[in-house]
Each structure stands twice: as structure tokens, then as C-alpha cells.
Amino acid sequence: MAVTLSSYEVSDLCLGKPPLKSLSITSTLSDALHTLKRSHENYLSVWTCNHSSKKELMNECQCVGKICMVDIVCYLCNEENIASPSTALDNPVSVLLPKVDGLVRHVDSHLSLLDAIDLILKGAQNLVVPIRSNITINSRKKLHQKASTSPNLHNGIEFCWLTQEDVVRFLLNSIGLFSPIPAYSIESLGIVKNNIFAVSYYDPASSAVDTISSALLGQTSVAVVDDEGKLIGEISPITLASCDETVTTAITTLSAGDLMAYIDFGCPPEDMVRVVKARLKERNLQGMLELLDECSNSALSSSSSSSDDESSSLSNSSLRISGRFNRSGSYSTRMVNSAEAIVCHPGSSLVAVMMQAIVHRINYVWVIEDDYSLVGIVTFTDILKVLQSVA
Structure with missing residues (x-):
């Protein structure tokens, strides 16, 4: 099985992926808002490139992070910013980047899939991969010349990135290689976490801002529960x-x-x-x-x-x-008795949970009992750990 998976490279997962939407680290939050509203992507990659420089070198052009609307919203909700959000929007996007190393990692397109999974389990959320191209040398020079006017070109190269979802989706297509593990329950595999982010239904939403930021960083969500600990819904990043x-x-x-x-x-x-x-x-x-x-x-x-x-x-x-x-589509209020509830039970199989998360484009699934009491959460990170252990 390991031999089979090791034959794949990250470039195999990049086929058809669009180039990254890029933003300079010197851009303001207003710039980021404008780009997000024009883009069909929820995330923007942040780069340290200086495309105005004619002597730009490859090691001087790096993706150093990612931001989304939630980062901006949580920043504006800070006590020092709510009185004057317009002033806060003049700050550079660098104020949004978390003080956590390794969330975004540059990798070679020939990196093996197993090595990519290892990087993800060590904390990488996005792997930045150069997009392969068969263009000529002359075409490459023309692209390099356009780099000064195109923020999505870096040294004449376009990049995409791989996420946990991309990897799990790829593995799901080869789930038979991991038999019989996918048929085991998530409870028996020990991957149900009970250290979750949660708030009470009647709590002020403002009290959950730090929790929302933490959920965004952890690629999970914030559960909204009643006084008995039953899941009512969620505030989803x-x-x-x-x-x-x-x-x-x-x-x-x-x-x-x-x-x-x-x-x-x-x-x-x-x-x-x-x-x-x-x-x-x-x-x-x-x-x-x-x-x-x-x-x-x-x-x-x-x-x-x-x-x-x-x-x-x-x-x-x-x-x-x-x-x-x-x-x-909205995933915010996942009432547990609705058709769109993204929940499972402790006895749900690993493959069933994987399919739920992939279908709904999320990195987690809530785990509940029959009476809707919240047990915990299963994340892609935990799923990848299980699959890696048998690869």
C-alpha cells in the first residue's frame, strides 16, 4: 500500500487547480477586502514579493500566509477597532497573519504524497506548489516581464496550493487501499475529540470572537449549544x-x-x-x-x-x-434535525464521515448522541493520522 501511495506526487493533486490569488504583504485591509469581493476564492495568499523590482530573485518571492474575510471581521471586532473600523482598514494585512510558523509551506511539485501528508500532520495547512507548464523559454521570459503587473505571477511562475481537503478527497478515491480501516467506527479508532470550541445560544456573539479566530486557525468551527449541552447549530468560519x-x-x-x-x-x-x-x-x-x-x-x-x-x-x-x-451555500446553522446537518454518531464509519465532510466542503464533522448531546468532533487531521498509520 505504501508503495502505491508513494508513487504519487503533489503535482498529481494539482491538476486543474486554479492559480493562487495573491496579495502583497504591504497591502492594506481595504485592498484585501476589494480583492476578496472581486474573487471567487475565500482565501488570498499573502506574498513578500516586490514586483516593482527588476532584480527580483526566486528566494525573495515567498508566500508567507493566507487571509480571508473572517480574519478581517474578527480584527474589526476587536475593542480598539469597533469605534472606527474605517481607520482599522488602513492597516497592512500583516496584522492578520497568525504568529504560528509553518501554516503555509512551499514545496516542490515532485514532493511525494506521503511526504505531503507528513507536512500536514506537522501543522502545514496549505502547501504552495508551482504549477507545471510546458511553455517555451521565450514564453517564460514574457511571463517574467508581466510579473510587475500581475500579482498572481511570481518570477514568471504561477502557484496553486493543496489543502487537507484536497488530500483527503484524493485518498477517498483510493479508499480500498486502506481496507479494512475505513469500515471501522470513529469511536473504535479513537479519533473523536472532545476539546471543542463551543458557546451558549444566549451568549453575546462578541464574546465568541476569540473562539471564532481559534476555530479558523484550527480549521474547525464553533458549536452553539443549549444549557444541556445539546447541539443547536454552529458559527462556521x-x-x-x-x-x-x-x-x-x-x-x-x-x-x-x-x-x-x-x-x-x-x-x-x-x-x-x-x-x-x-x-x-x-x-x-x-x-x-x-x-x-x-x-x-x-x-x-x-x-x-x-x-x-x-x-x-x-x-x-x-x-x-x-x-x-x-x-x-450556507453552512452556518446546522440544526441537527435538518437535512443538511453535518453530524455523525460515535458508531459512524470512518469512510462515511470522510464522505460527509468532502460533500459539504468542510474539514470536520460534529459527533452527537441520539438525543443530540454533543460528544465531540472529528477532523481531517485525525483522519489523516489514521490513514497514514496504515499506509
Whole structure:
């Protein structure tokens, strides 16, 4: 089995992957917001390149991290920033990069799959891989010349990155190699973690900001539970990453339970938007109000100009704070009795849990009992450890 897997390289997993959307480390948070809203990607890679330099060397052009909307939102929710979010957005993106080494790692395209898994289990979340190309030397020179105008080219080379999801998806396609382990229950394999991030339904959402940041860093989520410890839903960084910066106002003013409703179903309910505005006024958070109104007016103008039916457009856009809400399906409120619940039981098989996570594009699955009591969580990291042990 190990011989079979060792024959694969990371380049085999990169086929068809798009080039990274890049951002200079000197860019501001406003720049990052603008790029995120134009991009179809939830994450941006942050680079130390100076594309204005004609003497740029390969070792001077490095991806040093990644950021997403959740990073910006949590930063704006900090006590020192909620009074003046516009000022905070003038800061460089470097303020968002976690003080954790090795989250992003450059690797050669010929790195073996087994070595890549080893790097991931040591803490790497994204492996930056050069995209192979058969272009001529002259074409390469032309690409290098364009590097000064294209932030996604680095020394004339495009890169993509591999994630835990990419690796688990690849292994799932070869799951028969690991038999009989995939049929074992997650409980018997000992991969159900009970050290989870959780908040109470009635807790202020603002009290969960640090927890959301930790969940984002750990590629998991924040469970929302009732007084008996039963899973009600979650505040998912994946969902927050599809929002825009105005969700900061909801986190600042709503409870954890209300925040789930605010970010669910593609757009915030109109009555909740009114509640958020009223509470911002009560706390005299004029900067947050201006942020909310500015983005609302921008979305309203965009919707009105692009619709054939102006009255219908105005009606719909009154509920929509950002077009980013519609960009992906919502995973925020995973009610355990709904069809979209991303939950399993201790007796669920490893392969079933893998399939659940892959289908829903998440790195974890909540584990519950029959009465919906929250037992713990299973993550891709734990799954990869099991598969590595038998590879």
C-alpha cells in the first residue's frame, strides 16, 4: 500500500487547480477586502514579493500566509477597532497573519504524497506548489516581464496550493487501499475529540470572537449549544468567509443564536438588520453604522443598475447587505434535525464521515448522541493520522 501511495506526487493533486490569488504583504485591509469581493476564492495568499523590482530573485518571492474575510471581521471586532473600523482598514494585512510558523509551506511539485501528508500532520495547512507548464523559454521570459503587473505571477511562475481537503478527497478515491480501516467506527479508532470550541445560544456573539479566530486557525468551527449541552447549530468560519465586513456589526450587537440566523439562508433578515442598527445607535457606534450603510448602499446601487425590473431589485436588495452572501451555500446553522446537518454518531464509519465532510466542503464533522448531546468532533487531521498509520 505504501508503495502505491508513494508513487504519487503533489503535482498529481494539482491538476486543474486554479492559480493562487495573491496579495502583497504591504497591502492594506481595504485592498484585501476589494480583492476578496472581486474573487471567487475565500482565501488570498499573502506574498513578500516586490514586483516593482527588476532584480527580483526566486528566494525573495515567498508566500508567507493566507487571509480571508473572517480574519478581517474578527480584527474589526476587536475593542480598539469597533469605534472606527474605517481607520482599522488602513492597516497592512500583516496584522492578520497568525504568529504560528509553518501554516503555509512551499514545496516542490515532485514532493511525494506521503511526504505531503507528513507536512500536514506537522501543522502545514496549505502547501504552495508551482504549477507545471510546458511553455517555451521565450514564453517564460514574457511571463517574467508581466510579473510587475500581475500579482498572481511570481518570477514568471504561477502557484496553486493543496489543502487537507484536497488530500483527503484524493485518498477517498483510493479508499480500498486502506481496507479494512475505513469500515471501522470513529469511536473504535479513537479519533473523536472532545476539546471543542463551543458557546451558549444566549451568549453575546462578541464574546465568541476569540473562539471564532481559534476555530479558523484550527480549521474547525464553533458549536452553539443549549444549557444541556445539546447541539443547536454552529458559527462556521466557512460561512463567515462568504459574508462581507458588515457582519462585524451583527457580531458586535447580537447573541450567538441570533448571529446564526443573521448569516444563514443567504442574506440577513430585514428585521434583524433593523435590530442591529438600533443597537449600534444605542451604543453610539457611528463608525459601525457608517460601515453598514455604506455597504448596504453599494449593494443596493449594484442590484438596481443590473436589474431589468427596478422595483423588484429594490425590494430584494433591501434584505441583502452583500452580494457575497449569495456566493456559496450556507453552512452556518446546522440544526441537527435538518437535512443538511453535518453530524455523525460515535458508531459512524470512518469512510462515511470522510464522505460527509468532502460533500459539504468542510474539514470536520460534529459527533452527537441520539438525543443530540454533543460528544465531540472529528477532523481531517485525525483522519489523516489514521490513514497514514496504515499506509
